[in-house]
Amino acid sequence: VRGQSIEMTLPASEDSTNDAIANEAFLCGKYVTPLPDTNDSSSRRFVIGATHEFKADALNPDEVTEELKSRTLSLAQHLWDNGTVDRMTTGVRLQSNRGSFGRMPIIGRYNNTSNTAIGHNNCWIFTGLSSRGLIYHGLFGRWLADSVLRDEEGNIRDQFPEFDWWRKKPKQKT
Numbered sequence: 001v002r003g004q005s006i007e008m009t010l011p012a013s014e015d016s017t018n019d020a021i022a023n024e025a026f027l028c029g030k031y032v033t034p035l036p037d038t039n040d041s042s043s044r045r046f047v048i049g050a051t052h053e054f055k056a057d058a059l060n061p062d063e064v065t066e067e068l069k070s071r072t073l074s075l076a077q078h079l080w081d082n083g084t085v086d087r088m089t090t091g092v093r094l095q096s097n098r099g100s101f102g103r104m105p106i107i108g109r110y111n112n113t114s115n116t117a118i119g120h121n122n123c124w125i126f127t128g129l130s131s132r133g134l135i136y137h138g139l140f141g142r143w144l145a146d147s148v149l150r151d152e153e154g155n156i157r158d159q160f161p162e163f164d165w166w167r168k169k170p171k172q173k174t
Contacts, residue, residue: 001093001130004064005049007035008083012043030071031134032079045086046079048072052093061088096128097165103130106166107144108153124148128166 035045048068053059059067065085073080096103106128111121126144129136147153156163 001095002053002058002090003050003093004053004059004088004090005047005051006065006068006085007087007089008046008048008079009043009086010046010079010083030068030075032072032076033134046076046083047089048076048079050091058090064088093130094128096130099162099165101160101162103128103132104160104162104165105129105136105140107140107163108147108156108167111167 030049032046032048035047037044051059051064051067069080094106096105098104105126107126108124110123110125124144124147126140129140143156143159147156
């Protein structure tokens with residue numbers, strides 16, 4: 001599923017009139033979050049996203065802006081009124097299995113038995129967070145890093161056995 005996000009800049013002169021937007025992120029279907037500070041203190045940058053595009057053709061920049069603005073204006077009206085769109089980014093979400101906890105990521109060691117799909121046999125993967133990557137990337141990333149450093153993925157499987165869904169062979173339909 002394609003997702004497009006907008007990066008916006010709010011000039012420092014406008015930023016000071018609304019301190020809440022400068023330091024808080026919002027997530028409620030769409031998100032508005034500040035980007036890390038740069039050395040340039042004359043402005044603040046934000047990312048707003050993301051679309052969920054299931055069609056073959058991508059939304060054009062005007063359509064992306066219109067969709068994201070309509071869904072986040074009530075959260076960040078000051079940013080939309082006074083900020084400028086600097087760039088758009090596009091990514092593709094992997095649609096993972098939906099379990100009792102929602103969409104389950106693909107995380108762990110990839111056992112490359114044929115050595116043809118990937119050129120080596122020590123590969124770890126982490127994908128499939130869908131639109132919740134903004135929330136969970138740090139937690140799951142820490143678990144994955146720990147597993148890689150220990151060359152053992154038991155901590156991931158112990159925490160969430162549901163994460164093994166992608167290793168199981170699909171049931172044959174009868």
